[in-house]
Amino acid sequence: MLQLxxxxxxxxxxxxxxxxxxxxxxxFFGLLFITFLIGRVVPIDPVLxxxxxxxxxxxxxxxxxxxxxxxxxxxxxxxYMGSVLHGDLGTSVLTAKPVLQDILRVFPxxxxxxxxxxxxxxxxxxPLGVFSAVKRGSFLDHITRVIGLLGYSLPIFWLxxxxxxxxxxxxxxxxxxxxxxxxxxxxxxxxxGIMLIDCIIxxxxxxxxxxxxxxxxxxxxxxxxxxxxxxxxxxxFMIEQLRQEYILTARVKGVAEWRVIWGHALGNCAIPLxxxxxxxxxxxxxxSVLTETVFAWPGLGLYLTKSLLNADMNSVLGSTIVVGTIxxxxxxxxxxxxxxxxxxxx
Amino acid sequence: xxxxxxxLDVKDLTVSFPSxxxxxxxxxxxxxxxxxxxxxxxxxxxxxxxxxxxxxxxLLPPYAHIxxxxxxxxxxxxxxxxxxxxxxxxxxxxxxxxxxxxxSLNPVRTVxxxxxxxxxxxxxxxxxxxxQQTLEMLxxxxxxxxxxxxxxxxxxxxxxxxxxIMIAMMLIPEPSLxxxxxxxxxxxxxxxxxxxxxxxxxxxxxxxxxxxxxxxLELVASFCDRIIIMYGGRIMEVVDAxxxxxxxxxxxxxxxxxxxxxxxDKGKLSTLQRDASWLDADFSATAGGK
Amino acid sequence: xxxxxxxxxxxxxxxxxxxxxxAAGRTYLGLAEFLKNRLAVFGLLIIAALILIAFFAPYIxxxxxxxxxxxxxxxxxxxxxxxxxxxxxxDIFSRIVWGSRLTLYVIGLVAIIAAPxxxxxxxxxxxxxxxxxxxxxxxTDIFLAFPKLILAxxxxxxxxxxxxxxxxxxxxxxxxxxxxxARGETITIRNGDFIKAIRLQGAGPIRIITGHIMPLxxxxxxVRITLDMAGxxxxxxxxxxxxxxxxxxxxxWGAMTSTGRAYIIDHWWLITMPGTAIFVVSxxxxxxxxxxxxxxxxxxxx
Numbered sequence: 001m002l003q004l005x006x007x008x009x010x011x012x013x014x015x016x017x018x019x020x021x022x023x024x025x026x027x028f029f030g031l032l033f034i035t036f037l038i039g040r041v042v043p044i045d046p047v048l049x050x051x052x053x054x055x056x057x058x059x060x061x062x063x064x065x066x067x068x069x070x071x072x073x074x075x076x077x078x079x080y081m082g083s084v085l086h087g088d089l090g091t092s093v094l095t096a097k098p099v100l101q102d103i104l105r106v107f108p109x110x111x112x113x114x115x116x117x118x119x120x121x122x123x124x125x126x127p128l129g130v131f132s133a134v135k136r137g138s139f140l141d142h143i144t145r146v147i148g149l150l151g152y153s154l155p156i157f158w159l160x161x162x163x164x165x166x167x168x169x170x171x172x173x174x175x176x177x178x179x180x181x182x183x184x185x186x187x188x189x190x191x192x193g194i195m196l197i198d199c200i201i202x203x204x205x206x207x208x209x210x211x212x213x214x215x216x217x218x219x220x221x222x223x224x225x226x227x228x229x230x231x232x233x234x235x236x237f238m239i240e241q242l243r244q245e246y247i248l249t250a251r252v253k254g255v256a257e258w259r260v261i262w263g264h265a266l267g268n269c270a271i272p273l274x275x276x277x278x279x280x281x282x283x284x285x286x287x288s289v290l291t292e293t294v295f296a297w298p299g300l301g302l303y304l305t306k307s308l309l310n311a312d313m314n315s316v317l318g319s320t321i322v323v324g325t326i327x328x329x330x331x332x333x334x335x336x337x338x339x340x341x342x343x344x345x346x
Numbered sequence: 347x348x349x350x351x352x353x354l355d356v357k358d359l360t361v362s363f364p365s366x367x368x369x370x371x372x373x374x375x376x377x378x379x380x381x382x383x384x385x386x387x388x389x390x391x392x393x394x395x396x397x398x399x400x401x402x403x404x405l406l407p408p409y410a411h412i413x414x415x416x417x418x419x420x421x422x423x424x425x426x427x428x429x430x431x432x433x434x435x436x437x438x439x440x441x442x443x444x445x446x447x448x449x450s451l452n453p454v455r456t457v458x459x460x461x462x463x464x465x466x467x468x469x470x471x472x473x474x475x476x477x478q479q480t481l482e483m484l485x486x487x488x489x490x491x492x493x494x495x496x497x498x499x500x501x502x503x504x505x506x507x508x509x510x511i512m513i514a515m516m517l518i519p520e521p522s523l524x525x526x527x528x529x530x531x532x533x534x535x536x537x538x539x540x541x542x543x544x545x546x547x548x549x550x551x552x553x554x555x556x557x558x559x560x561x562x563l564e565l566v567a568s569f570c571d572r573i574i575i576m577y578g579g580r581i582m583e584v585v586d587a588x589x590x591x592x593x594x595x596x597x598x599x600x601x602x603x604x605x606x607x608x609x610x611d612k613g614k615l616s617t618l619q620r621d622a623s624w625l626d627a628d629f630s631a632t633a634g635g636k
Numbered sequence: 637x638x639x640x641x642x643x644x645x646x647x648x649x650x651x652x653x654x655x656x657x658x659a660a661g662r663t664y665l666g667l668a669e670f671l672k673n674r675l676a677v678f679g680l681l682i683i684a685a686l687i688l689i690a691f692f693a694p695y696i697x698x699x700x701x702x703x704x705x706x707x708x709x710x711x712x713x714x715x716x717x718x719x720x721x722x723x724x725x726x727d728i729f730s731r732i733v734w735g736s737r738l739t740l741y742v743i744g745l746v747a748i749i750a751a752p753x754x755x756x757x758x759x760x761x762x763x764x765x766x767x768x769x770x771x772x773x774x775x776t777d778i779f780l781a782f783p784k785l786i787l788a789x790x791x792x793x794x795x796x797x798x799x800x801x802x803x804x805x806x807x808x809x810x811x812x813x814x815x816x817x818a819r820g821e822t823i824t825i826r827n828g829d830f831i832k833a834i835r836l837q838g839a840g841p842i843r844i845i846t847g848h849i850m851p852l853x854x855x856x857x858x859v860r861i862t863l864d865m866a867g868x869x870x871x872x873x874x875x876x877x878x879x880x881x882x883x884x885x886x887x888x889w890g891a892m893t894s895t896g897r898a899y900i901i902d903h904w905w906l907i908t909m910p911g912t913a914i915f916v917v918s919x920x921x922x923x924x925x926x927x928x929x930x931x932x933x934x935x936x937x938x
Contacts, residue, residue: 030778
C-alpha cells in the first residue's frame with residue numbers, strides 16, 4: 001500500500017512539475033510579448049536614439065536594416081525573443097554598456113535591501129500577527145492593526161523623506177542618502193556586489209560600520225511595509241487555523257498552549273505564508289524603486305528611474321524583464337516549496 | 347453494572363454564552379455522576395450535550411461562562427485547578443474523541459507523529475520507545491499495517507481508519523475517562539459498528555469510564571449502561587439502558603416514537619412534541635447515581 | 637409601541653411578508669453594522685469631504701494654485717498661507733485643495749476603465765468556460781505575475797509621462813484581480829437553477845451575462861475596488877513623485893512632494909502637507925473598504 005502511495009506521489013509530482021513549467025514558460029512568453037509591444041509603441045525612434053539626429057539618411061537606413069526594423073513584426077518578435085533568451089537585452093543609451101551588464105552591477109544593492117527587509121518582515125511581522133490572532137482585541141492586536149493600516153496607507157517615498165528629515169537632518173543619528181560616505185567609495189573590491197559582505201571579505205571594518213549605518217533607514221523602511229503585510233496576513237491565517245477542530249484535539253491531548261499555537265496552528269499557516277512571503281518579496285522590488293530614489297541607493301530601482309527619465313528604452317525594458325523574471329522565479333520557488341511542504345499537495 | 351467507585355461527579359453545571367440578545371444558557375443545572383461505566387448523553391442538536399462534555403475538560407472558548415457547585419474527578423476538584431494543572435488532566439486522565447477525523451486531525455503532520463505526541467506529552471520516554479508504543483496502540487485499534495499507517499497523513503486515510511487513529515491517540519496515555527462526542531456520526535454506516543466495537547472493547551478492557559454523546563437513542567441504548575436524556579440544556583431524565591422502553595417521561599417517549607421500526611406499523615411517524623414546562627422542572631435531583 | 641420601535645420590528649421580522657421587506661431588513665442590518673464600525677464611518681466622512689472639497693475647490697482655495705509669487709517664496713505656515721508657500725511662492729493650501737480634483741480624477745478614471753474590463757473578461761471567462769476561459773485566464777495571470785508598479789512604469793515609459801498616461805498605465809495593471817473575482821462569482825452563479833430557468837425562456841448568453849450575472853458580481857467587486865483605491869492613489873502619487881505622472885506645475889500631491897524634496901532640510905512643510913493629504917485619503921479608503929468588507933463579506937476576518 002505504501003509503495004502504491006509512493007508511486008502515486010512521484011507520478012503526481014512529475015505531472016504537476018511539468019504543468020507548472022509550462023505555465024511559467026507561457027507567462028514568460030507573455031512578459032516578453034508585453035515588453036516587445038511596449039518597445040514598439042514608444043514614440044521615440046529607436047534608430048535615431050542609436051545614430052543620433054545628425055546622421056545622414058544613408059547611415060540611418062543602414063542602422064535601420066541592421067536593427068531588423070524592415071522585417072515583419074512577428075519576425076522582429078522572434079528575433080527579440082531569441083536575443084533576450086541569449087541574455088542580450090540591448091545596449092543602454094545612457095551608459096553605452098550592455099543592459100544586462102548594467103543590471104548585474106546594480107542588482108546586488110537592491111538584493112541587499114530586499115533581503116534585509118524581508119527578514120524584518122518575517123521575524124517581526126509573523127510573530128506580531130500570531131500574537132494578535134491569539135489575543136484578539138488586545139492592545140497588541142490594535143497596534144498590529146494600526147501598523148497594517150499605516151503600511152497600506154502611507155506613501156513609501158514620503159515616509160522615507162520624513163525619516164531623512166528626522167534621523168538625518170534634525171537628530172543627525174544616521175547618515176544621509178547613498179550607500180556609503182563619499183570618501184569611502186571605490187575602496188572595497190566588489191566581490192559579491194553586496195557591500196556588507198564585501199567589507200567583511202576585505203576586513204574593512206570602518207567601511208562596514210559606515211555601510212551598515214547607511215542601510216538602516218532604507219532597509220527598515222522597506223521592512224516596515226513587509227512587516228505590515230505579513231503581520232496582517234499571518235493574523236488572518238492564524239485566526240482561521242485556531243478555529244479548526246484539530247486545535248481542540250491538541251488541547252484535549254494536553255499539549256501546552258504555546259505548542260498548540262506555535263507548533264500546530266502556525267505549522268498549518270506556514271504553507272500559505274510561504275506564498276505570501278514570496279509575494280511580499282516581489283512587492284519589495286516594487287517599493288525599492290521609490291525607496292532607492294529617495295535614498296539615492298544605487299540599485300536596480302534607481303537605475304530604472306534614471307533610464308525612464310532619459311527615455312533609455314533598452315534599459316527600461318531590460319529592467320522590466322529582469323524584475324519580472326525574478327518575480328516569476330520567486331513565485332515558482334514558492335510553489336515548489338508549497339508542494340514539498342504540504343502533504344496534501346504532494 | 348460495574349459501578350466501582352465514583353470517577354466523575356458533576357453538580358449543578360451551568361454554561362452560558364453571551365449573545366447580542368443577552369446571555370444564552372446552553373447548559374443549565376446539570377448534575378450527574380459516573381463510575382467505571384458507560385454512560386450515554388442523548389439529545390437533539392442544541393440540547394447542550396457537547397457543551398457538557400467540553401465543560402468538563404474546561405475546553406470551551408474563553409467567553410463562555412461556566413458555573414458549577416462542583417466538578418469532581420477522582421476526588422479532585424477540577425474547578426479549582428489552574429490551567430497548567432488542567433493540562434495534566436487532559437489526555438492523561440480525561441480524553442475526548444470528536445466527531446469527524448477529517449477535521450480533528452492535524453492535516454500537515456503524520457498520523458504517527460500525532461499519536462506519539464499524545465504519549466510523549468505525559469511521559470518522558472525515548473523516541474524509539476514512544477514510537478513502539480504508538481505502533482502497539484495502532485495494532486490495538488485493529489490497524490493491520492501500523493508501520494505503514496504511521497507514516498500516512500490524515501488525508502490519506504479513510505474516515506473509519508481516521509476515527510480509529512483518533513481513538514488510538516486518545517487512549518494511548520491511558521486515561522481513566524473518555525468522552526466520545528458523536529464519534530461515529532460522520533462515518534459510513536458500514537464502518538460505524540466496527541469503530542464502536544473497537545471503542546467498546548478497549549474501554550471495557552481498560553476498565554475506563556465512558557461518556558458517549560450522541561443523538562442516536564437506539565445506538566446509545568445498545569451500547570451504554572445508563573442514558574442521560576437532555577433537552578434545552580437540562581437533563582430530562584436518567585434511565586438504565588435496559589429500562590429505556592419502560593420510560594414514562596413524555597420527552598423520552600416522544601424520542602422513541604419518532605424512530606422508524608421495521609416490524610412496527612407502517613403508519614405516519616409521529617413528530618416530536620416539546621413542552622416548555624420541561625425546562626422549568628428540576629430533574630437533576632433524580633440524576634445522581636443509582 | 638413607538639413608531640421607531642414598530643419600524644425596527646417590521647425591519648427585523650423573522651418572516652418578512654414581501655421581498656421588499658426582506659431586502660429592507662437586510663439593508664437595515666448591514667447599515668446598522670456599518671454604522672457601528674466608527675472607523676469605517678470616519679473613512680466615509682473623509683471621502684465625502686474630499687469630494688466636496690474637489691467640487692467647491694474654487695470657493696475654498698484662497699489663491700490660484702498656479703500663480704507664482706517669488707517675493708513670497710518658502711513662507712512658513714501663517715494665517716495668510718495656512719500650509720505655507722512653496723519654492724516659487726504658490727499657496728500650498730490652495731494647491732492641495734485643487735489637487736484633490738486630480739486625485740479624484742485618477743481614481744475615478746481607473747475605476748471606470750479597469751472595473752468594466754475586469755468584469756467583462758471575468759464573467760465571459762466564467763460563463764463560457766473551456767478554451768475561452770483558459771486563454772483569458774492565462775492572459776490575466778500574465779498581468780498578475782508582475783509587480784504592478786514596474787509594469788505601470790514600463791507602460792508610462794512607452795506612452796510618455798503625464799496624468800492621462802499614468803491613469804491608463806494604472807488601469808492596465810489593475811483589472812486582473814477584478815477579472816478573477818468576477819470569474820469566481822460567475823462560476824458559482826452559472827449553474828444556479830434560476831440561470832437555467834432564464835436559459836429555458838430563451839435568453840441568450842449576452843442577456844444572461846449582462847442582465848443576471850453581472851449585477852450579482854457587483855457587491856464583491858465594490859469591496860475590492862474600494863480597498864484598491866488606496867493602492868491606486870499611492871501608485872499615482874508614486875508616479876508623480878518619480879516625475880512620470882502629472883507634470884509640474886499641476887498641483888498633483890505626489891509631484892508636489894517631489895519638488896519639495898530639494899527643500900526638506902529647512903522647509904519641512906513643502907513635503908509634509910501634500911504627503912499628509914495622500915496619506916489621509918488613502919487611509920480613508922482603507923478604513924471604508926475594511927468596513928464594507930465586514931458588512932458585505934462576513935466570512936473574512938480581517
